[in-house]
Amino acid sequence: MGSRAFMVLLSHRGAYINPSANAAQLFLTFGQSPFSPVKKKCLVERRNHRTSHNFSTAANSSLEPPNLPRLAETARISLTPDEVEEFAPKMKQVVDWFGQLQAIDLESIEPAMRADTEDDNSRDDLPQIFENREAIIKAMPSYEEPYIKVPKVLNKE
């Protein structure tokens, strides 16, 4: 990701540019919570917006086109405005193309989960020691025996 010169926040008040932003990364967020000041390490703290009260209902009979910021939130990928701009038409194109499945009559066709399967192939539910525990631990970015370290989960307002 290249460097960004400014940060754009979309809120119910409309977009505004934060002059104090010094972000190395830029991402789009939406919400009614106030924007927090930039931290020293040039990463902007992003207010995580819970989707519960801000979604338009998806229960419409007609399919709404993809809402990229919302999808990015669900998929936990921080998209830059450039990316949103780049992806939106591509996604629309592909989703319209997916739409051709709406036109066919699939009444009474059973959905197939995968290719023909055999009977239950599960192994016995018995715990086994995994030999190479050290390699698993070695792969963890932040580990402090016996905890995997992650940043705090902020309380939602």
Added chain:
Amino acid sequence: MLSSIQNPRLLRLSTLHQIPLRCLQTSTTPVPTPSSPQPTSQILRIRKSLLSRETTAVEIAKTFLSRLRRTEPQLKSFLYVSPEDGVLKQAEEIDRRIQNNEELGPLAGVLAGVKDNICTSDMPSTAGSKILENYTPPYDATAVKKLRENGAIIVGKTNLDEFGMGSTTEASGYQVTANPWDLSRVPGGSSGGSAAAVSAQQCAVSLGTDTGGSVRQPASFCGVVGLKPTYGRVSRYGLVAYASSLDVIGCLGSSVADTGIVLQAVSGHDKFDATSSKQGIPNFASQFIPKDYLDSKPLKGLRVGVIRETLVDGVDPDVISSLQRSVSHLEDLGCTISEVSFPSFSLGLPAYYILASSESSSNLARYDGVRFGNQVFADELSTLYGDSRAEGFGSEVKLRILMGTYALSAGYYDAYYKRAQQVRTLVQKSFRAALEENDVLISPAAPSVAYKIGEKKNDPLAMYAGDIMTVNVNLAGLPALVLPCGFVEEGSSVLPVGLQMIGAAFDEESLLKIGHIFEQTLQGLLELL
């Protein structure tokens, strides 16, 4: 042998081979004729020369390694190459076993490349993604374990489109692999590195993966043989999951026999993969009859169905002519040819992309920067997720995750995912019906030959359209074999065309038998030219 034809330009770059590889260099050099009643198989030739003490495993390894080193700067097929001393040490061990007349595995001395989305505990496994840069898995994939148990030497990890999502290797997080036949063209994908490596003989065989054609299309573009087994034939334990209901591990080699021998080695039920099949494994290697021992009509009585919807507008006319010539050749071998129609054929493509993106959005949720992979500093957990994933994933992966998230969201599941699964049922039914009337179905492996690097990069639908020949086979879970059947001249380049043969579930045996006979007798035709 047709499938070991190498790019003449690349041959000029490499030094003399120590092993007498069957190469058709140019039309002016004499074509080697069969010297012994051995079917044309590099693995069998290596075995014969080792057991007869004509050469040693160390010499063979050195030849391949030196060729790899020389060609790698231009091809970039490998993301990781095993250190030479480790490879030679394994080769020395094989030589020691030969000296002591100890038993040798069927792949002893065979150098293999492994696609980088298949886990190897002693080599990084990145799945072509920056999010797994330098990640070393704690275990070997079952397929890798089996290769090693059979004596193969793993020479390195090959390049791929990130997480298997792509058809050219242009979506790799690291590098773009070049097609050995024309370095300005794509090798195909996502197993582009595996196909290019075998095509340029940087290794003898390789493992790839096929979710929507990712072994077969690069095999076609690079002029090698690619085998996609039946879903469940080879364990997926240790395969970085893209679309769990579609992924399979496949084999690439310079001959049908080689892919069959590798398939034999890696197949089998695995308790660590609940979708792996308990079907018995026939001796795939037993039907590779040398050409001289074949009857005049060795495929007499075989019913071959040509899929009509694969020979339409939009398919390169030269590809269609290659297919038609292959049909004539099959008729000469005694086959009965008929045409089959798949009305739901074109629906397979959007259905595939819906299913694959949806499943990938779920499978790639594990890459969160917490337990493995690259982590971006953040003060808050969901930012850690969001930023680690944003930095680590390439654009195509992000796009597919977003599409999958969309298709699975509340209110959309019935419209997209469920309908795609219903289309899958239709596709399965069509194949089953067609395979009752025919022993094998054929089509081109791709609608074109290899195109230029950069040509389709910004047009997702154009790139997806190239998968039309292959995705239906994954939806149905059937086995398919792709082998070279002709060439197309484009400008100053000569580019290979691949023929795809599709068989009934778990009937790789028939595919290998037919493919082998087709391949061996086709070369005979070339020798007459």
